[in-house]
Amino acid sequence: MKNMKLTMNNTQLLLNQKHYQVYIKIAICLLVIWFTYHFYSSTSIQFSSVIVTNGDHKLPPPLPPANPTLFDQFPVNNTGIPQGSLECDIFTGEWVRDRAGPRYTNNSCNTIEHHQNCMYNGRPDTDYIYWRWSPFGCELPTFDAKLFLQYMRNKSMAFIGDSISRNHVQSLLCILSQVEEAIEVYHDEEYRSKRWFFGSYNFTLSVIWSPFLLKADIFEDNDGHSSGAIELHLDELDSVWVNEFTNFNYIMISGGKWFLKTAVYYDNNTLIGCHSCNKENVTEIEFNYAYRKAIRAVLDFIMKSDHKVYTFFRTTTPDHFENGEWNTGGYCNRTGPFKSGEVNMRDVDKTMRDVELEEFENAKELMNGSVLRLFDTTRLSLLRPDGHPGPYRAFHPFDGKDRNAKVQNDCLHWCLPGPIDSWNDLMMNLLLQG
Numbered sequence: 001m002k003n004m005k006l007t008m009n010n011t012q013l014l015l016n017q018k019h020y021q022v023y024i025k026i027a028i029c030l031l032v033i034w035f036t037y038h039f040y041s042s043t044s045i046q047f048s049s050v051i052v053t054n055g056d057h058k059l060p061p062p063l064p065p066a067n068p069t070l071f072d073q074f075p076v077n078n079t080g081i082p083q084g085s086l087e088c089d090i091f092t093g094e095w096v097r098d099r100a101g102p103r104y105t106n107n108s109c110n111t112i113e114h115h116q117n118c119m120y121n122g123r124p125d126t127d128y129i130y131w132r133w134s135p136f137g138c139e140l141p142t143f144d145a146k147l148f149l150q151y152m153r154n155k156s157m158a159f160i161g162d163s164i165s166r167n168h169v170q171s172l173l174c175i176l177s178q179v180e181e182a183i184e185v186y187h188d189e190e191y192r193s194k195r196w197f198f199g200s201y202n203f204t205l206s207v208i209w210s211p212f213l214l215k216a217d218i219f220e221d222n223d224g225h226s227s228g229a230i231e232l233h234l235d236e237l238d239s240v241w242v243n244e245f246t247n248f249n250y251i252m253i254s255g256g257k258w259f260l261k262t263a264v265y266y267d268n269n270t271l272i273g274c275h276s277c278n279k280e281n282v283t284e285i286e287f288n289y290a291y292r293k294a295i296r297a298v299l300d301f302i303m304k305s306d307h308k309v310y311t312f313f314r315t316t317t318p319d320h321f322e323n324g325e326w327n328t329g330g331y332c333n334r335t336g337p338f339k340s341g342e343v344n345m346r347d348v349d350k351t352m353r354d355v356e357l358e359e360f361e362n363a364k365e366l367m368n369g370s371v372l373r374l375f376d377t378t379r380l381s382l383l384r385p386d387g388h389p390g391p392y393r394a395f396h397p398f399d400g401k402d403r404n405a406k407v408q409n410d411c412l413h414w415c416l417p418g419p420i421d422s423w424n425d426l427m428m429n430l431l432l433q434g
């Protein structure tokens with residue numbers, strides 16, 4: 001029903017003079033590309049759109065039919081308008097039944113971290129893996145691992161952020177492993193930053209652990225036990241990713257939940273205040289002040305760098321602890337998605353996302369050779385309370401225990417396979433749009 005309504009809206013839009021001209025232009029453009037395609041029947045996929053001119057960002061360029069598989073993926077209507085790329089916000093939609101199920105399992109993918117390996121850990125329900133994200137008004141084709149790797153030939157991509165970034169990269173690795181098993185070529189001491197290489201495609205994939213993206217002194221072990229307030233330098237970027245930045249052609253970067261932690265803030269090496277540290281004579285500063293400074297510094301650095309890069313800027317990811325927080329007995333035992341409108345974003349998520357959207361809009365103006373794309377997964381993730389490990393972050397958590405025994409729940413990360421797999425469909429869709 002909603003789809004029908006949207007189609008009608010599109011038709012009305014077509015009558016609008018301005019839009020009509022745009023469609024005509026696109027049709028002509030497609031025709032030109034079609035002829036070009038016939039002249040150069042190269043099988044390799046050209047992906048030169050990393051360098052775009054700072055023109056009209058509102059309208060993504062039409063999908064070049066550069067490869068027959070693209071045609072299968074994006075059926076082109078006889079109007080000449082490729083579906084899935086125009087006049088559609090791929091981040092607004094609903095979760096729909098997917099009988100096909102996930103593209104990998106705990107058996108086919110051997111790189112799933114234990115805490116997210118819900119199948120292996122004995123999660124009893126399986127309904128949560130039979131959903132896919134469906135934007136209103138357009139088709140979102142499923143991620144094509146082969147096509148992605150062809151795009152990434154001779155390229156390097158990095159996921160930069162916290163453990164949610166690691167969660168995402170694992171999902172990507174599992175899907176890509178159907179085409180080629182990556183070789184791990186690097187990991188740091190704590191196994192939080194890693195690098196893989198896909199030999200047949202000369203493609204390097206990295207995940208870089210930098211939860212604040214800024215220079216930060218963190219006094220916390222791997223289990224989250226803290227022995228002192230985090231010291232955050234609001235005017236200095238984290239060298240762990242900055243030093244490697246020029247190696248990357250694509251990055252997926254994000255901030256998030258770490259900014260809610262107790263931290264002492266420094267600017268120009270001077271203590272300016274802190275967030276919930278309750279120290280005498282230290283000014284309390286809201287986390288969103290630090291968050292805005294961080295996001296602004298990061299996007300500013302990327303956009304002004306001489307090194308040109310295609311950047312996905314991911315918005316914050318919501319958690320689904322109910323009846324408590326992560327450390328006060330909160331849990332997430334729902335077994336199906338919400339419909340939109342059934343759940344509201346929490347204040348902290350809304351605050352973070354608002355900062356992200358505002359800073360993204362500002363940074364977009366600085367685009368000069370690099371590409372900046374908003375990867376706005378907050379709302380679609382909010383609809384999936386069923387996709388978290390919950391108690392199944394641990395192996396068979398209730399073995400030998402009462403079903404109501406108190407165990408640690410994880411309602412922030414995502415089961416693999418799980419809803420986060422859809423993020424790759426979205427990523428592919430944006431890549432194809434250029």
Ligand SMILES: *[C@@H]1O[C@H](CO)[C@@H](O)[C@H](O)[C@H]1NC(C)=O
Binds near residue numbers: 007077079081082083
């Ligand atoms: C393409 O065609 C299908 C059916 O032929 C229609 O449902 C859909 O709305 C069309 N899409 C666009 C973007 O025109």
Ligand SMILES: *[C@@H]1O[C@H](CO)[C@@H](O)[C@H](O)[C@H]1NC(C)=O
Binds near residue numbers: 119121
């Ligand atoms: C995958 O999970 C199932 C339970 O769903 C388990 O029986 C199987 O041993 C697991 N496979 C691996 C390789 O861990």
Ligand SMILES: *[C@@H]1O[C@H](CO)[C@@H](O)[C@H](O)[C@H]1NC(C)=O
Binds near residue numbers: 044154
């Ligand atoms: C990848 O690099 C090799 C060696 O430099 C080159 O021969 C090949 O054409 C490149 N392929 C693409 C798709 O850029």
Ligand SMILES: *[C@@H]1O[C@H](CO)[C@@H](O)[C@H](O)[C@H]1NC(C)=O
Binds near residue numbers: 153154155156202
């Ligand atoms: C691999 O890609 C790099 C660029 O990232 C290029 O310099 C190199 O020549 C490529 N190697 C091969 C064997 O294609």
Ligand SMILES: *[C@@H]1O[C@H](CO)[C@@H](O)[C@H](O)[C@H]1NC(C)=O
Binds near residue numbers: 268
């Ligand atoms: C940073 O602090 C130094 C002295 O510690 C001062 O000279 C400099 O002007 C300050 N820079 C800014 C931008 O405030």
Ligand SMILES: *[C@@H]1O[C@H](CO)[C@@H](O)[C@H](O)[C@H]1NC(C)=O
Binds near residue numbers: 280281
């Ligand atoms: C806080 O400031 C007051 C007044 O300046 C001072 O007397 C007190 O010693 C300070 N406390 C600490 C812990 O620095």
Ligand SMILES: *[C@@H]1O[C@H](CO)[C@@H](O)[C@H](O)[C@H]1NC(C)=O
Binds near residue numbers: 305306368369
């Ligand atoms: C755009 O980037 C080029 C190359 O890095 C640089 O020379 C130029 O000054 C930049 N323009 C602006 C307005 O920043």
Ligand SMILES: *[C@@H]1O[C@H](CO)[C@@H](O)[C@H](O)[C@H]1NC(C)=O
Binds near residue numbers: 334
């Ligand atoms: C979730 O857990 C609560 C508290 O243990 C229980 O009341 C509720 O029935 C559970 N819901 C589901 C869907 O299992």
